Amino acid sequence: MRVAVLRGPGDVALEERPVPEPGPGQVAVRVISVGVCGSDTHYYDHGRIGRFVVEEPLVLGHEAAGDVAALGPGVTSPAVGQRVSIEPGVPDLTCAQCLAGRYNLCPNMRFFATPPIDGAFAEYVVVHAAFAHPVPDTVSDDAAALLEPLSVGIWACRKGRVTAGSRVLVTGAGPIGLVSVQTALAFGATEVVVSDVNPARLDLARELGATAVVDARTSSVTDLDRPPEVLLECSGHPAATAQAIRSLAPGGRAVLVGMGGDELPLPLSVVQERELELTGTFRYAGTWPTAIALVASGRVDLDRLVTGTYALGRAEEALTAGRRDHLSVKVVVHPQR
Numbered sequence: 535m536r537v538a539v540l541r542g543p544g545d546v547a548l549e550e551r552p553v554p555e556p557g558p559g560q561v562a563v564r565v566i567s568v569g570v571c572g573s574d575t576h577y578y579d580h581g582r583i584g585r586f587v588v589e590e591p592l593v594l595g596h597e598a599a600g601d602v603a604a605l606g607p608g609v610t611s612p613a614v615g616q617r618v619s620i621e622p623g624v625p626d627l628t629c630a631q632c633l634a635g636r637y638n639l640c641p642n643m644r645f646f647a648t649p650p651i652d653g654a655f656a657e658y659v660v661v662h663a664a665f666a667h668p669v670p671d672t673v674s675d676d677a678a679a680l681l682e683p684l685s686v687g688i689w690a691c692r693k694g695r696v697t698a699g700s701r702v703l704v705t706g707a708g709p710i711g712l713v714s715v716q717t718a719l720a721f722g723a724t725e726v727v728v729s730d731v732n733p734a735r736l737d738l739a740r741e742l743g744a745t746a747v748v749d750a751r752t753s754s755v756t757d758l759d760r761p762p763e764v765l766l767e768c769s770g771h772p773a774a775t776a777q778a779i780r781s782l783a784p785g786g787r788a789v790l791v792g793m794g795g796d797e798l799p800l801p802l803s804v805v806q807e808r809e810l811e812l813t814g815t816f817r818y819a820g821t822w823p824t825a826i827a828l829v830a831s832g833r834v835d836l837d838r839l840v841t842g843t844y845a846l847g848r849a850e851e852a853l854t855a856g857r858r859d860h861l862s863v864k865v866v867v868h869p870q871r
């Protein structure tokens with residue numbers, strides 16, 4: 535099979551590799567669509583993210599969907615031919631965090647496209663059978679791949695306890711912010727304000743249901759008429775994060791999804807006087823059933839986010855599309871092409 539391999543910073547090439555065989559409890563998936571994430575681009579540009587360093591050639595891509603090609607020993611479902619969305623992080627399922635239901639915090643997580651685990655820019659991958667989630671025909675291949683970033687938004691809304699009537703502020707209208715907007719609305723939020731510095735992304739946020747937008751180049755989220763109760767921080771921009779925390783209502787909750795600077799100046803007196811709650815998020819746990827239902831029912835539109843599709847041989851172009859085109863939001867790679 536063909537795979538697109540990151541051999542070093544700025545160097546992706548097609549290689550031939552044997553089709554992987556599913557082991558006990560695993561399925562092989564013929565990959566049809568893979569979303570490009572900011573982390574893929576970051577590995578491509580820098581060869582590392584924090585403590586994760588690309589030391590051996592690495593296959594990128596962790597937002598993937600396809601159909602089941604083969605079952606490993608002991609596996610009875612999903613059936614061969616079933617369309618599935620891949621949940622790309624498989625925990626050990628035995629440690630204290632896993633047993634507490636927080637498998638996203640498993641120290642032994644094996645996550646696609648995170649060194650040394652290969653990802654899905656490949657014609658076939660193998661994955662734990664329970665992490666290949668069947669999707670109905672109403673969910674497109676690209677949308678099935680993008681259930682992964684949607685899961686980040688669902689997890690953020692759960693951590694922020696977004697519910698009927700919530701007033702929500704989403705900072706950053708990239709793919710993560712845009713799925714968070716749609717999820718917050720689906721969870722019943724009645725005000726969803728979105729800030730960004732890119733007017734095209736603010737237009738898209740409005741199209742997807744944001745009730746108001748703030749151009750952070752000229753306005754401040756601290757000037758909103760009614761202070762938000764929940765912040766879903768999806769820009770990773772430290773100054774934007776600090777300012778958004780200042781905008782929260784008393785008793786508000788700040789969910790820090792965006793990854794930017796390692797350190798953040800925190801407006802401590804605001805956090806204390808308003809009894810704000812702050813949490814980080816790390817990926818997600820148990821989100822696929824919700825993600826599938828939201829997309830299948832039409833409450834969340836993932837296809838609208840797709841601004842470009844590339845064959846596997848053009849994976850490098852896909853990885854750099856964002857820097858060439860400010861209108862680019864989410865590009866996907868189609869490994870069978």
Ligand SMILES: NC(=O)c1ccc[n+]([C@@H]2O[C@H](COP(=O)([O-])OP(=O)(O)OC[C@H]3O[C@@H](n4cnc5c(N)ncnc54)[C@H](O)[C@@H]3O)[C@@H](O)[C@H]2O)c1
Pocket residue numbers: 571572686705706707708709710711729730731732735750768769770771773774790791792793794815816817818
């Ligand atoms: N916590 C997790 O598990 C998790 C998972 C996936 C992604 N992330 C992080 O989420 C963040 C968003 O991901 P993405 O793919 O949407 O990235 P992105 O870079 O496409 O989106 C970030 C957006 O923030 C906007 N922005 C920049 N400065 C701003 C400001 N001052 N105010 C408001 N908006 C501003 C940018 O214009 C951009 O549209 C990234 O930091 C990413 O690393 C976290």
Ligand SMILES: [Zn+2]
Pocket residue numbers: 625626627628629630631632633637639640641642643
């Ligand atoms: Zn574990």
